[in-house]
Amino acid sequence: MKVSQLGERGVIDLIWSIIREEGGAQRLKDMALPPSDDASAVRLEDGRHLILKTDMFNRRTDAPKGMRHHQMGMKAVTINISDLAAKGVRPFAFLFSLGLPRNYKQSNVRSLVAGINAAALEYGAPVLGGDVGEARDLIVAGFAVGFSSNLVKRSGASPGDIVAVTGPFGDTAAAHKILLKGMKAPQPLRKTLCRSVYEPRARLELGIALAESGLVTSSMDSSDGLAFTLNELARSSDVGFVIDSLPISKPARDFASLNELSPEDLALFGGEEYEIVVTVKKGAWERALGAARCVGGDLIRIGGVVSEKKVVLIKDSKETPIPSRGWEHLK
Amino acid sequence: MKVSQLGERGVIDLIWSIIREEGGAQRLKDMALPPSDDASAVRLEDGRHLILKTDMFNRRTDAPKGMRHHQMGMKAVTINISDLAAKGVRPFAFLFSLGLPRNYKQSNVRSLVAGINAAALEYGAPVLGGDVGEARDLIVAGFAVGFSSNLVKRSGASPGDIVAVTGPFGDTAAAHKILLKGMKAPQPLRKTLCRSVYEPRARLELGIALAESGLVTSSMDSSDGLAFTLNELARSSDVGFVIDSLPISKPARDFASLNELSPEDLALFGGEEYEIVVTVKKGAWERALGAARCVGGDLIRIGGVVSEKKVVLIKDSKETPIPSRGWEHLK
Numbered sequence: 296m297k298v299s300q301l302g303e304r305g306v307i308d309l310i311w312s313i314i315r316e317e318g319g320a321q322r323l324k325d326m327a328l329p330p331s332d333d334a335s336a337v338r339l340e341d342g343r344h345l346i347l348k349t350d351m352f353n354r355r356t357d358a359p360k361g362m363r364h365h366q367m368g369m370k371a372v373t374i375n376i377s378d379l380a381a382k383g384v385r386p387f388a389f390l391f392s393l394g395l396p397r398n399y400k401q402s403n404v405r406s407l408v409a410g411i412n413a414a415a416l417e418y419g420a421p422v423l424g425g426d427v428g429e430a431r432d433l434i435v436a437g438f439a440v441g442f443s444s445n446l447v448k449r450s451g452a453s454p455g456d457i458v459a460v461t462g463p464f465g466d467t468a469a470a471h472k473i474l475l476k477g478m479k480a481p482q483p484l485r486k487t488l489c490r491s492v493y494e495p496r497a498r499l500e501l502g503i504a505l506a507e508s509g510l511v512t513s514s515m516d517s518s519d520g521l522a523f524t525l526n527e528l529a530r531s532s533d534v535g536f537v538i539d540s541l542p543i544s545k546p547a548r549d550f551a552s553l554n555e556l557s558p559e560d561l562a563l564f565g566g567e568e569y570e571i572v573v574t575v576k577k578g579a580w581e582r583a584l585g586a587a588r589c590v591g592g593d594l595i596r597i598g599g600v601v602s603e604k605k606v607v608l609i610k611d612s613k614e615t616p617i618p619s620r621g622w623e624h625l626k
Numbered sequence: 627m628k629v630s631q632l633g634e635r636g637v638i639d640l641i642w643s644i645i646r647e648e649g650g651a652q653r654l655k656d657m658a659l660p661p662s663d664d665a666s667a668v669r670l671e672d673g674r675h676l677i678l679k680t681d682m683f684n685r686r687t688d689a690p691k692g693m694r695h696h697q698m699g700m701k702a703v704t705i706n707i708s709d710l711a712a713k714g715v716r717p718f719a720f721l722f723s724l725g726l727p728r729n730y731k732q733s734n735v736r737s738l739v740a741g742i743n744a745a746a747l748e749y750g751a752p753v754l755g756g757d758v759g760e761a762r763d764l765i766v767a768g769f770a771v772g773f774s775s776n777l778v779k780r781s782g783a784s785p786g787d788i789v790a791v792t793g794p795f796g797d798t799a800a801a802h803k804i805l806l807k808g809m810k811a812p813q814p815l816r817k818t819l820c821r822s823v824y825e826p827r828a829r830l831e832l833g834i835a836l837a838e839s840g841l842v843t844s845s846m847d848s849s850d851g852l853a854f855t856l857n858e859l860a861r862s863s864d865v866g867f868v869i870d871s872l873p874i875s876k877p878a879r880d881f882a883s884l885n886e887l888s889p890e891d892l893a894l895f896g897g898e899e900y901e902i903v904v905t906v907k908k909g910a911w912e913r914a915l916g917a918a919r920c921v922g923g924d925l926i927r928i929g930g931v932v933s934e935k936k937v938v939l940i941k942d943s944k945e946t947p948i949p950s951r952g953w954e955h956l957k
Contacts, residue, residue: 296731296732296733297728297729297730297731297732298726298727298728298729298730298731298732298735299728299729301732303758303759306724306726306735306758307756307758309732309735309736309739310724310735310739310756310758313736313739313740313743314739314743314753317740317743317744317747318743318747326754330755334755335719335721335754335755337718337719337754341672345771347719347721347754347755347769347771348721348755349721349722349723349755349756349757349767349769350723350757351723351724351725351757351758351759351761351765351767353725353759353760353761355760355761355762356759356760357759387668388666388668388678390666390678390679390680390769391680392680392681392682392723392767392768393637393641393682394682394684394725394761394763394765394767395629395637395956396629397628397629397630397956398628398629398630399628399629400627400628400629401627401628401629401632401640402627404629404637404640404641405640405644408640408641408644408645409644409648412644412645412648412649413648416648416649422645423657423666423668423678424661424665424666424678424679424680425638425641425680426680426681426682426767427634427637427638427641427955427956428634428682428684428687428688428955428956429684429686429687429955429956430682430684430686430725430761430762430763430765431686431761431762431763432725432761432762432763434682434725434761434765434767436680436682436723436725436757436765436767436769437723438678438680438721438769440676440678440771624758624759624760625726625728625758625759625760
């Protein structure tokens with residue numbers, strides 16, 4: 296069996312099954328977040344948590360056509376910080392291991408590293424160290440570290456909670472159709488859509504504000520796509536989600552209409568969108584919205600949590616299942 | 627200019643110059659170890675240090691011919707832990723980002739991950755998380771974290787201190803000549819030599835014991851080769867080293883004699899050897915040796931620290947400079 300048949304998630308399941316079988320699980324009970332969560336966490340003696348995250352950026356699979364090196368550097372940091380943001384954790388430091396092809400130009404390395412440094416400073420996580428080696432692909436394996444007193448897990452949603460997102464979806468799916476399938480869009484729509492994949496940003500201050508508010512019961516980064524994220528969040532909390540209002544961006548709607556595509560599909564099955572999907576305590580909506588707006592962010596109500604284990608979209612008074620399909624490496 | 631002209635160390639210098647230029651240095655003053663040291667460290671509020679290390683293993687450049695996947699997994703952990711060992715830091719957790727070629731066999735991934743897990747458990751640093759992506763090379767970017775109250779820097783050696791190593795050198799250089807150049811050695815010499823590159827281990831307990839003893843003034847992991855390490859350690863401490871007794875292993879001597887090679891060159895210019903090079907306080911030799919032996923380790927005296935900034939080998943009563951030449955990626 297090849298890893299391309301297993302896919303990214305199959306390999307991750309394989310890894311954790313080996314670690315459990317081989318006695319690595321002894322210490323897993325100390326973990327404050329399960330292996331399936333957005334990041335890893337350990338409780339410290341002072342009661343806080345140390346949160347650790349690694350995510351690998353590979354130019355060949357993670358840089359859309361036309362992405363500049365500075366943007367690649369920023370994205371390599373963003374993909375790590377977004378997971379900390381979803382856990383409500385302020386990053387403390389960033390490290391990276393850089394794999395470089397032998398014939399890579401110094402000027403491109405310079406732009407890449409300037410991008411890494413710019414993003415690290417923007418997120419308040421200074422670059423503290425790294426390693427450089429040779430690789431056939433340009434690779435940035437990032438590592439982010441943070442401390443937290445308000446960790447928000449993927450599990451924790453209860454029936455009656457509100458399902459919400461930190462922004463509208465669909466732009467990245469539209470951008471991929473432009474860049475990979477050559478679909479058309481007039482300027483400046485094309486520019487707006489492409490910016491979503493060239494310059495993604497993590498919702499860091501918003502994630503931290505929501506965690507500090509104590510009003511959020513579960514949370515997950517949406518980078519694997521909205522449909523997958525909703526399913527995963529519901530599964531982790533052992534509940535169901537009824538989505539009655541899909542958060543589709545205006546540019547994605549315009550692009551769908553121009554190209555006769557389903558705007559719902561663009562919003563559900565995009566991926567590489569770094570919004571946060573959260574559930575908010577029953578009766579706390581106005582306060583949660585206030586907490587989000589306080590840091591210049593937003594919160595969009597898209598549905599509710601139910602006890603029946605289903606993830607469905609209500610459309611024309613009918614329930615349609617939202618399949619757990621999303622972005623996956625190696626597949 | 628291509629990165630192959632800069633080499634690994636040139637790229638690292640470039641990275642830090644960019645980070646300094648672009649304002650990343652603002653927070654660098656909080657760093658308890660300079661960027662050039664073996665790992666990164668930040669002082670915590672409770673007075674301890676948080677130590678962070680990332681090192682990337684690439685099968686194509688870091689796995690010698692004939693290395694099994696389990697051994698690759700163990701080496702990917704060892705290269706990270708060795709740097710913590712040199713700083714006297716007990717690791718607390720290990721994470722890794724895995725880059726996999728699409729056609730990689732599941733059974734090889736299984737062996738690799740079992741190796742990672744086995745080494746992580748051996749060093750007491752359980753695997754807490756990771757990421758999986760696609761890459762043309764098999765890549766394991768490791769990330770090790772630890773806390774410390776007894777950090778040993780590369781700087782800190784003073785004239786009069788003793789220069790010592792935790793084991794003899796030369797086996798890996800000999801093994802590379804067997805595996806890459808086809809040089810001959812009878813069994814079991816061949817087996818002994820090859821084991822040094824297939825199954826390297828970090829001197830973790832020894833490094834921690836030496837740091838806790840308080841008798842070590844500076845310390846560095848020797849993975850870039852003994853000659854380079856001696857030069858780097860002397861430079862960091864702004865002193866010189868006079869080496870009067872090169873620590874050449876018996877198997878390396880035998881191999882050198884069989885193949886008419888210089889045993890000194892094998893010991894000095896090998897690389898990928900995970901011993902620790904330390905300087906020991908004047909008058910503390912017996913106690914330092916006791917601390918090493920207490921944990922089943924050893925300490926071999928090889929020379930002394932002098933104020934004149936030179937790194938020389940005494941041979942036949944003559945001083946020969948030890949050039950700062952060593953293992954380097956991308957070159």
